[in-house]
Amino acid sequence: MTLVPLLAPSLLAGDHAALGDSAAAVTAHGLEWLHVDIMDGHFVPNLTFGPEVVAALRRRPELASTFFDTHLMLDEPQHHVEAFAQAGSNLISIHIEPDYDHRATLARIRKLGCQNGIVLNPATPADRVRDLLPAVDLVLVMTVQPGFGGQSFRTDMMPKIEQLAAWRQELNLSFRLEVDGGVDLKTGPLCRAAGADTFVAGTAFFTAPDRAAFAATVARW
Numbered sequence: 695m696t697l698v699p700l701l702a703p704s705l706l707a708g709d710h711a712a713l714g715d716s717a718a719a720v721t722a723h724g725l726e727w728l729h730v731d732i733m734d735g736h737f738v739p740n741l742t743f744g745p746e747v748v749a750a751l752r753r754r755p756e757l758a759s760t761f762f763d764t765h766l767m768l769d770e771p772q773h774h775v776e777a778f779a780q781a782g783s784n785l786i787s788i789h790i791e792p793d794y795d796h797r798a799t800l801a802r803i804r805k806l807g808c809q810n811g812i813v814l815n816p817a818t819p820a821d822r823v824r825d826l827l828p829a830v831d832l833v834l835v836m837t838v839q840p841g842f843g844g845q846s847f848r849t850d851m852m853p854k855i856e857q858l859a860a861w862r863q864e865l866n867l868s869f870r871l872e873v874d875g876g877v878d879l880k881t882g883p884l885c886r887a888a889g890a891d892t893f894v895a896g897t898a899f900f901t902a903p904d905r906a907a908f909a910a911t912v913a914r915w
Contacts, residue, residue, distance in 0.1 A: 707896030752782030787811030838875030847876025859889025
């Protein structure tokens with residue numbers, strides 16, 4: 695299955711003193727998705743945003759119809775999905791690595807009216823999520839070790855993306871296959887060729903000399 699490419703700029707790379715303006719800059723270029731990284735300082739060594747920030751962004755008129763792609767990098771995401779759903783998230787993705795009931799949490803996210811996703815860190819093999827693939831709307835492959843923006847893209851993640859894309863075809867599934875970490879105009883096409891269709895670009899988007907041209911290029915992948 696080949697899905698239309700989507701660009702989901704990461705708010706993490708925006709101006710933290712003006713998050714609303716950074717988010718609005720995404721929609722100003724006609725982009726529908728905004729990627730919101732939630733970090734707890736435990737699962738990853740960084741702290742970012744809470745549900746109150748998501749709710750505040752949702753209240754901005756220009757973000758009323760923006761698709762909030764919310765990535766929970768938390769030790770215990772099962773305790774926080776309700777708060778982010780109520781704040782206005784459209785999709786909530788959770789990591790496979792912590793020890794909790796992944797299937798029940800994914801089902802809970804859907805029950806709350808959101809799409810769901812499962813995430814794999816670079817060291818996590820694709821087969822850790824194979825049994826969950828029929829239960830998700832998105833699979834996110836981290837192409838850097840999560841925690842901080844601006845890291846170099848890991849080309850050794852290509853076989854993992856290819857495997858997930860092959861299973862999607864084999865099982866006749868329709869989940870989106872997302873990549874996050876060091877994605878730019880050079881590395882993104884590699885991911886697209888491997889089967890990815892949703893591209894989280896933070897630093898590359900917000901520092902692009904021409905953001906409109908950047909978005910238009912991704913749309914042609």
